[in-house]
Amino acid sequence: MPPSASDTSVVVCxxxxxxxxxxxxxxxxxxxxxxPPHEVILVVDHEPxxxxxxxxxxxxxxxxxxNAGRRGLSDARxxxxxxxxxxxxxxxxxxxVPRPGWLAALVRPFADESVxxxxxxxxxxxxxxxxxxxxxxxxxxxxxxxxxxxxDGPVRNVIGCNMAFRGSAIGxxxxxxxxxxxxxxxxxxCEETELCIRVRRSIPGAQVVAVPDAIVDHHVSAxxxxxxxxxxxxxxxxxxxxxxxxxxTSAEALSSERRYVTRTLPRAVARAAAGVGCxxxxxxxxxxxxxxxxxxxxxxxxxxxxxTIYRRQLAVTTTAAGDGLTAxxxxxxxx
Numbered sequence: 001m002p003p004s005a006s007d008t009s010v011v012v013c014x015x016x017x018x019x020x021x022x023x024x025x026x027x028x029x030x031x032x033x034x035x036p037p038h039e040v041i042l043v044v045d046h047e048p049x050x051x052x053x054x055x056x057x058x059x060x061x062x063x064x065x066x067n068a069g070r071r072g073l074s075d076a077r078x079x080x081x082x083x084x085x086x087x088x089x090x091x092x093x094x095x096x097v098p099r100p101g102w103l104a105a106l107v108r109p110f111a112d113e114s115v116x117x118x119x120x121x122x123x124x125x126x127x128x129x130x131x132x133x134x135x136x137x138x139x140x141x142x143x144x145x146x147x148x149x150x151x152d153g154p155v156r157n158v159i160g161c162n163m164a165f166r167g168s169a170i171g172x173x174x175x176x177x178x179x180x181x182x183x184x185x186x187x188x189x190c191e192e193t194e195l196c197i198r199v200r201r202s203i204p205g206a207q208v209v210a211v212p213d214a215i216v217d218h219h220v221s222a223x224x225x226x227x228x229x230x231x232x233x234x235x236x237x238x239x240x241x242x243x244x245x246x247x248x249t250s251a252e253a254l255s256s257e258r259r260y261v262t263r264t265l266p267r268a269v270a271r272a273a274a275g276v277g278c279x280x281x282x283x284x285x286x287x288x289x290x291x292x293x294x295x296x297x298x299x300x301x302x303x304x305x306x307x308t309i310y311r312r313q314l315a316v317t318t319t320a321a322g323d324g325l326t327a328x329x330x331x332x333x334x335x
Contacts, residue, residue: 002111005035011080015045074176093161106214119158120214133287148264157196190240238302
């Protein structure tokens with residue numbers, strides 16, 4: 001029989017008491033699915049007070065555990081992978097609320113044995129209203145699905161706040177690389193991109209599939225609406241992409257980014273310059289154009305800085321290997 005929601009372990013990773021209410025809402029939405037999962041595992045990233053608070057409120061129905069690895073989202077997810085007993089392991093962010101039918105939709109494509117990874121949509125849940133200058137093409141800055149991304153069918157990678165992996169695929173390729181991804185409030189990313197690329201590279205015929213009707217509502221905190229955060233997140237995304245390019249020998253490592261820069265962003269500038277979606281005001285249109293250009297510039301600068309840093313690190317690693325030292329291998333997860 002094809003896998004179902006009841007064969008699925010859902011992992012939620014939490015790291016801050018500030019999101020306690022949002023984390024509880026996330027878990028309630030998971031448990032309230034028409035087809036509930038086999039288990040819910042809530043991994044707390046080196047925050048004992050938060051772990052105690054969640055354990056007290058959730059009781060025995062949810063496994064509340066500590067990150068057994070290094071601080072950061074990647075090893076928190078790896079902890080969940082090690083504990084998961086389901087044939088499918090789904091991940092949802094602690095500040096995201098799955099809609100009804102989310103889990104069933106996310107799992108459904110696994111009926112095709114070639115599908116190893118699925119990912120759904122993330123809609124922004126703004127604290128008030130979206131800033132008028134904020135381009136839809138940059139919703140990835142706040143962890144959401146953006147205009148121009150592929151919403152259905154085969155993709156290179158899925159969005160990190162709403163995704164699922166076949167357990168057997170993780171057994172083959174290992175888990176998330178702890179040197180990639182978010183650490184606390186430092187807005188790095190791309191750990192799911194690196195893992196998806198590794199899955200497709202290591203398993204012949206493996207498919208990564210976008211599922212448009214597997215939807216979560218992703219909270220956007222007020223601090224992420226500031227232009228300073230926008231610029232910082234873009235810079236860190238460039239830094240992360242540089243690391244992905246170094247870790248992957250695949251020609252598709254930056255394929256989505258090339259399409260984004262050459263197709264999505266020029267269309268975004270044209271839309272904004274024409275006042276489309278800008279409430280008919282010139283200063284809003286100008287602000288949106290500035291955000292698009294500035295976001296691209298910040299991302300490019302981050303990528304350039306990252307490429308320089310990682311070239312130096314590679315030189316040091318190569319020298320150390322030549323001296324008989326052993327370089328650290330990428331993290332793996334026991335099958």
